[in-house]
Amino acid sequence: MKLTVCLLASEAAPLSKTGGLADVSAALTKYLSSAGHDVRLFTPLYRSIDRRKLAARPIDGLQEFEVGVGSHRYVFSVLLAQLPDSTAPVYLVDCPALFERGTLYTVDADEHLRFLAFTRAVFISCQRMQWAPQILHCNDWHTAFGPLFLQALYATDPLFAGTRSLLTIHNIGYQGVFASTAIDDLGLGPKNYLLHQDDLRAGRINPLRHGILYADAITTVSPTHAREICTDEYGMGLQDSLRARGSALSGILNGVDYDEWDPRNDRYLPQHYDPDSIGIKAELKRDFLARMKFEVDPSVPLGGIVSRLASQKGIELMFESLPQVLAWRDFALVVLGSGDPQYEQFFTQLQADFPGRVVFRQGYDDELSHWIEAASDLFLMPSRYEPCGLNQMYSLRYGTVPIVRRTGGLADSVEHYNPDTGLGTGVVFNDFNTEALEWALNTALDLYAAPTHWARMVRNGMRRDFSWNRQGGKYVDLYERILA
Numbered sequence: 001m002k003l004t005v006c007l008l009a010s011e012a013a014p015l016s017k018t019g020g021l022a023d024v025s026a027a028l029t030k031y032l033s034s035a036g037h038d039v040r041l042f043t044p045l046y047r048s049i050d051r052r053k054l055a056a057r058p059i060d061g062l063q064e065f066e067v068g069v070g071s072h073r074y075v076f077s078v079l080l081a082q083l084p085d086s087t088a089p090v091y092l093v094d095c096p097a098l099f100e101r102g103t104l105y106t107v108d109a110d111e112h113l114r115f116l117a118f119t120r121a122v123f124i125s126c127q128r129m130q131w132a133p134q135i136l137h138c139n140d141w142h143t144a145f146g147p148l149f150l151q152a153l154y155a156t157d158p159l160f161a162g163t164r165s166l167l168t169i170h171n172i173g174y175q176g177v178f179a180s181t182a183i184d185d186l187g188l189g190p191k192n193y194l195l196h197q198d199d200l201r202a203g204r205i206n207p208l209r210h211g212i213l214y215a216d217a218i219t220t221v222s223p224t225h226a227r228e229i230c231t232d233e234y235g236m237g238l239q240d241s242l243r244a245r246g247s248a249l250s251g252i253l254n255g256v257d258y259d260e261w262d263p264r265n266d267r268y269l270p271q272h273y274d275p276d277s278i279g280i281k282a283e284l285k286r287d288f289l290a291r292m293k294f295e296v297d298p299s300v301p302l303g304g305i306v307s308r309l310a311s312q313k314g315i316e317l318m319f320e321s322l323p324q325v326l327a328w329r330d331f332a333l334v335v336l337g338s339g340d341p342q343y344e345q346f347f348t349q350l351q352a353d354f355p356g357r358v359v360f361r362q363g364y365d366d367e368l369s370h371w372i373e374a375a376s377d378l379f380l381m382p383s384r385y386e387p388c389g390l391n392q393m394y395s396l397r398y399g400t401v402p403i404v405r406r407t408g409g410l411a412d413s414v415e416h417y418n419p420d421t422g423l424g425t426g427v428v429f430n431d432f433n434t435e436a437l438e439w440a441l442n443t444a445l446d447l448y449a450a451p452t453h454w455a456r457m458v459r460n461g462m463r464r465d466f467s468w469n470r471q472g473g474k475y476v477d478l479y480e481r482i483l484a
């Protein structure tokens with residue numbers, strides 16, 4: 001069955017990206033489009049997006065229309081473009097007053113309004129195009145009011161009579177909470193009773209919670225994380241609402257866009273490789289070590305990190321374990337990331353303490369992130385929680401052994417290597433503490449010193465397939481189930 005799917009996402013790669021949501025919204029759109037569905041991805045036209053380079057064109061009937069949120073009025077226009085290197089349509093929602101800012105996300109007082117207005121603008125765009133989506137697929141807190149708006153504000157419009165909603169939670173750590181004094185900004189009027197009353201009494205409104213309460217189905221980005229978020233340990237205060245919706249909640253592991261992330265065709269690499277030409281990886285590593293001014297022999301194992309530097313990512317586990325392991329073992333490390341100043345400070349200091357062996361690049365750099373995947377031997381992701389995680393799956397493809405904690409999508413995509421059976425794709429540890437990470441690092445370095453095991457583990461990983469052809473089909477199955 002050909003489906004009409006309206007996808008709402010606050011970021012879409014390569015146009016706008018702070019993390020994995022961007023990769024996933026773009027790749028899922030491309031998958032659905034190539035599978036013949038009428039999918040339309042709506043995303044804000046941020047200042048950093050170059051509309052000319054995209055050849056974005058204004059859509060008739062969607063120019064300079066007004067969107068009211070509470071007492072606020074904004075003027076919106078919508079432009080149509082194609083996701084780069086594909087024919088998948090992306091609808092760029094333009095509102096300079098809201099999206100011409102220095103960063104995608106802000107701590108400005110109107111942050112909630114930016115995305116409430118965006119969500120409302122998408123409904124109005126559908127109405128003006130007279131386009132009836134069967135599926136309204138919202139992502140994360142930014143668009144999580146979609147399902148409630150559908151029910152409370154648009155139910156009377158026959159256009160949406162057949163529309164069912166899905167909320168995908170990519171990161172439960174960000175819920176978009178704002179003060180209940182802004183209640184009128186929702187524009188729900190007499191339907192305010194539909195809001196979560198306990199939260200209101202406590203003085204707050206939680207967008208993500210309303211997505212959980214009102215979506216026809218809820219997914220998160222791995223089966224393990226779907227179970228985790230129903231627990232007190234991982235639910236981040238939303239576990240009760242999630243448990244209440246239990247049967248509507250499921251996990252679908254993210255796919256990997258192998259057009260973007262595959263050493264066979266990586267646009268940033270001067271040479272390409274696959275499991276049968278793994279020698280090229282060693283050549284790329286040699287070039288990389290020289291370019292980054294490492295002072296180590298190319299035979300020394302190189303660890304890589306590419307990450308938002310946030311507490312989610314388990315950086316504090318490295319505070320003691322990395323200096324220890326670097327002091328005792330032959331090991332080099334390259335880190336790319338930015339975020340929390342205390343973590344940036346830690347890596348700056350580590351680089352100073354181990355000159356020529358640790359290189360830290362503060363910032364965001366697409367090209368370098370691909371090089372790190374290709375040139376490293378190991379990749380570190382000791383996350384506190386990880387809904388899915390993409391870099392461990394990229395690493396597998398690049399023959400870069402992931403060291404991960406057994407949580408969320410890391411648990412679902414990496415199997416601990418067993419030297420007795422020769423099965424497994426990485427090093428997996430359980431406990432969230434320094435000793436466990438140190439154990440994992442040492443275990444990985446021991447395996448690196450045993451070339452037969454290492455080659456086997458690398459090969460096992462490179463053979464794994466996380467393509468969207470598989471994972472995308474699971475979304476289509478779910479869409480069909482909620483429509484049935």
Ligand code: ADP
Nearest residue numbers: 019020307308337363364365366369389390391
């Ligand atoms: P999250 O969404 O929690 O940040 P994921 O592993 O799902 O984690 O996705 C992170 C994505 O962002 C990956 O594509 C990764 O390569 C990219 N990324 C993260 N930090 C940087 C950075 N500093 N420079 C370039 N890419 C980055």
Ligand code: GLC
Nearest residue numbers: 020021170171386387388389
């Ligand atoms: C999030 C999660 C990450 C996931 C990504 C895309 O930000 O932290 O684990 O892979 O979204 O779904």
